Amino acid sequence: MNHDSNDTQKVKLTGEQVAEHNNAESCWVIVHGRAYDVTEFLPEHPGGQKIILKYAGKDSTEAFEPIHPPDTLDKYLDKSKHLGEVDMNTVKEEAKEVDPDEEERQKRIERMPILEQCYNLMDFEAVARKVMKKTAWAYYSSGADDEITLRENHSAFHKIWFRPRVLIDVEKVDMSTTMLGSKCDIPFYVTATALGKLGNPEGEVVLTRGAHKHNVIQMIPTLASCSFDEIMDEAKDGQVQWLQLYVNKDREVTKRIVQHAEKRGCKGLFITVDAPQLGRREKDMRSKFDDVGSNVQSTGGDNVDRSQGAARAISSFIDPSLSWKDIPWFRSITKMPIILKGVQCVEDVIRAVEVGVAGVVLSNHGGRQLDFARSGVEVLAEVMPVLRARGWQDRIEVYIDGGVRRATDIIKAVALGAKGVGIGRPFLYAMSAYGLPGVDRAMQLLKDEMEMNMRLIGASSIADLNPSMLDTRGLTQPGAGWDEAQCTAALAQLEQLQAQINDMRLAIPRIIEPFRRPRSSATYKLYVEGVKGSQNNLNALTKQWKDPDMQSTFEHVKQSFGANADLSESVSIPSHGWVERARKAKESSMSKGSEKIDDAGATLSEEDISRIVVDFRKVHPTLKVEAQDDDRSIYMRFVSGSLMLKFRIGIEREANGRYKLNAECLGTAEPFLAITRCIASRPNADDLRYLLDMIAAYKTVKGTSCARCGKLLDKSALTPTARRSKQVASTTETSQTIWEATHEGCI
CATH class of the missing domain: 3.20.20.70 (Aldolase class I)
Known part of the structure; x- marks a missing residue:
């Protein structure tokens, strides 16, 4: 600490002299054998006045040193307030109370x-x-x-x-x-x-x-x-x-x-x-930290409530x-x-x-x-x-x-x-x-x-x-932990439960209906059948509701929705173009000053569609891909096993300028409907490249095995109705997305 300002001092101050200045009107303290007038600094101290007044007229070195650098007083106290050396032999030692905790x-x-x-x-x-x-x-x-x-x-x-x-x-x-x-x-x-x-x-x-x-x-x-x-x-x-x-x-x-x-x-x-501002650290606050200042950069009159703990007391600057x-x-x-x-x-x-x-x-x-x-x-x-x-x-x-x-x-x-x-x-x-x-x-x-x-x-x-x-x-959050196959299986469970609930809604009308007819033995028989049928439906509903997989589904959905109510981040699969463009559009539409982001929605030009389709053709030369109607529709055709699979992708422009992708596997029977259901539940709904890759995965059905049961996916096996997305390591340091075929019953 630099003490040049008082080098001319010939007589040391005594402890009695310092002790006279022990209040807010005149407050002196001793630090490292030197006295300082901190009266004017009291309202500016980041830790508040109370802590300084506790040591007014006394030696405060023991409390000061652990949390103040030695140059603190030189930095923040005018040289005229540096009063000079104190004869420490004249300073009355404070009687220390016995502290059982110490x-x-x-x-x-x-x-x-x-x-x-x-x-x-x-x-x-x-x-x-x-x-x-x-x-x-x-x-x-x-x-x-x-x-x-x-x-x-x-x-x-x-x-x-x-x-x-x-x-x-x-x-x-x-x-x-x-x-x-x-x-x-x-x-x-x-x-x-x-x-x-x-x-x-x-x-x-x-x-x-x-x-x-x-x-x-x-x-x-x-x-x-x-x-x-x-x-x-x-x-x-x-x-x-x-x-x-x-x-x-x-x-x-x-x-x-x-x-x-x-x-x-x-x-x-x-x-x-x-x-x-510093956070609310309750453990610190409960410690009643009444003996701390800091090497802070205070320049103004912040009075801080010491009950708020050390963190807030030292951070008002x-x-x-x-x-x-x-x-x-x-x-x-x-x-x-x-x-x-x-x-x-x-x-x-x-x-x-x-x-x-x-x-x-x-x-x-x-x-x-x-x-x-x-x-x-x-x-x-x-x-x-x-x-x-x-x-x-x-x-x-x-x-x-x-x-x-x-x-x-x-x-x-x-x-x-x-x-x-x-x-x-x-x-x-x-x-x-x-x-x-x-x-x-x-x-x-x-x-x-x-x-x-x-x-x-x-x-x-x-x-x-x-x-x-x-x-x-x-x-990843719960929503990101489910791949396409798991989502499809959960959707099937929920649809089954919904059907059972719909049946139960008809239970009371079904039971009452016989009594609208003339009373006879047949009436009673119909009544009994209605009651038994409703009881069976109720048992089935109860069993389905209590099923561990169903409860797991509900818990998963609840956690996902709680963490991400709009489900906008329900997956962690990288985007290829659309989502990225949407994000850029949002950033570019940021209004100046307010930093408020306008949701411009995703945009996709004809050039973007053409580029994605051309790139896709290069990667999948064996698939027939056609873009028609000014890039408003895309058709894909290929043979998978014994099936000729045909897909249609519709690109809709909404009134607000946004785009939406719809896709279906053309056909009215299984597996066409199941495949349509599968691609309709895709996580990246408005990512064209992602959708094309997903559809292309069905070309590998013939001769491949189910990712779960290992059986070949051909005529002798069950029809594959789900595709399972999976992140795998590539030869580079990045990962890539592949698709595994999975029987719906194996999920």
């Missing part, structure tokens, strides 16, 4: 396991939970609201399975990679986490030392306990560091921070975009007006690559590419912002196929964070297409429990896991990891 914590520290007994990152968390102060643990571990996203961040990785390759030479495994042009030994980085001194007196510099030893990149947080310069000074020659930035309402403050970081050698600017229109300004003030941290959907990744940023971090802020936001790895699985389809995968670097606890998590993310992953809490826990040795061991454990699992999956380098090594079907 005594218990010290006993737990004495009993904590030795470092070598921590075998994975979860072990560090378990130890830290026992040995950290309650308030510190609450701040580090808390998530937003019900903490659903916090838990799902890690659980989402459990939904991805490996498809290992064998007989690969993996004697030597190279885990090194490049992130934002900087080489590192393993594809993870220490992501930004606030208030490091809550867990360890030395704070974030401990992470800096650990990152250097393992050649791992460190992201420096805005809300660090150590000063930015302290962390940069701790770095060794050649060590790569990035800056995480919360954007200040005062853009001059932001500009000064960014340009200072660039001057000091930071290699990347990560702008947090998912925190217009964040600018909620930050928007896309600010990106050009950031590019004008720095040459550092700009990365948007906290992107959570495909649309925003596309926009990030369009505005020219260098990268995005798919992140939900560690589950600390919006509860029920999806995990980074789930968004990654959606984003990368879209970028590859557009040829944009090399135009932007994609990172994820949140929930990474194993090297297998890192491998899954990198195989999906991420350049690297951010890890935060686990290193804080390791540092809080064991200091630098803990951070060192945590990083080494990840390296050991990484090397072992890369060998087991069949990858000798990071470049070998690709989507074909993963089975991501478990990530």
Whole structure:
């Protein structure tokens, strides 16, 4: 801390002199043996006045140090308020109350396991939970609201399975990679986490030392306990560091921070975009965090209710007006690559590419912002196929964070297409429990896991990891988990149930009808038959209703509808042209300023139809395809088994300019009606290329086997009435869609 302003002081202040200024009208505090007049700063303190007044006229060093960098007072307090040194021998020591919780914590520290007994990152968390102060643990571990996203961040990785390759030479495994042009030994980085001194007196510099030893990149947080310069000074020659930035309402403050970081050698600017205000972290709020300030960038009079917890108390400076229109300004003030941290959907990744940023971090802020936001790895699985389809995968670097606890998590993310992953809490826990040795061991454990699992999956380098090594079907929402055959079978079940319900609607009229006739033995007989028939129908309906498959169908539909009420994302099969054009049309019709998207609907020109048909003919030269009536109808004819299959595709232009595709297999008997039913239930209803591929699959009926029972699909077998879409790996890193024939009875 720079104290030049009071170097002329000859007589030290006494504790009694400082103690006289112990109220809001005149408030002095002692920090590191020096007195400061913070009276005018009280209303400006981001943590509110209450916390400062608690230490008015006293030594506040113990409360100040864990969460403020040493240069905080130099930055935010005028030099005239630096009162000079205090004779600490004259300062009355505060009698400390006996804290039973603290005594218990010290006993737990004495009993904590030795470092070598921590075998994975979860072990560090378990130890830290026992040995950290309650308030510190609450701040580090808390998530937003019900903490659903916090838990799902890690659980989402459990939904991805490996498809290992064998007989690969993996004697030597190279885990090194490049992130934002900087080489590192393993594809993870220490992501930004606030208030490091809550867990360890030395704070974030401990992470800096650990990152250097393992050649791992460190992201420096805005809300660090150590000063930015302290962390940069701790770095060794050649060590790569990035800056995480919360954007200040005062853009001059932001500009000064960014340009200072660039001057000091930071290699990347990560702008947090998912925190217009910090989330409601109830665990943190319940901890009654009344002893924390922060290395914040406050410039104005925000009074913060301390009952809202540490997170909100230290974040009042964040600018909620930050928007896309600010990106050009950031590019004008720095040459550092700009990365948007906290992107959570495909649309925003596309926009990030369009505005020219260098990268995005798919992140939900560690589950600390919006509860029920999806995990980074789930968004990654959606984003990368879209970028590859557009040829944009090399135009932007994609990172994820949140929930990474194993090297297998890192491998899954990198195989999906991420350049690297951010890890935060686990290193804080390791540092809080064991200091630098803990951070060192945590990083080494990840390296050991990484090397072992890369060998087991069949990858000798990071470049070998690709989507074909993963089975991501478990990530898709319930609606995406059903292929065409399952949808057809479910539809048949529901139609059967509907027929039974219709029968039951006639039950009462059927029972009453005999009594409208003259009474006789025949009347009674008809009545009995009506009752018995209705009873049988009711039993059949009850049995059908309680059938496990039917209940599974209802549950599936309910979940799908709940997650996606308009069923617009009910499948994960890539689009070929129409859907993509519709999306572009929506983006292009975005009104300026309001960012409201007008639903322009899908458009398909005659040229588009002709192009799709011509391309299809090249792929399927044996199929006869005709386009008639100015591309309003398409006919396909081919022989399949003993059948001549004829299909008609109608292209209808609606009054509002949208297009709709209708398709049918021409004929009035089975299997024509069944095939029509099948193609009518296609998931990508308005994708012409998808529809043509689906119809073409029926040419393979002869001589092929049912995907379920294995019987040949010819005259001696049941007629195939369903086609099952399936994603398979191709020779490249992408996957392709194929179709399997399936008997309806085998579904």
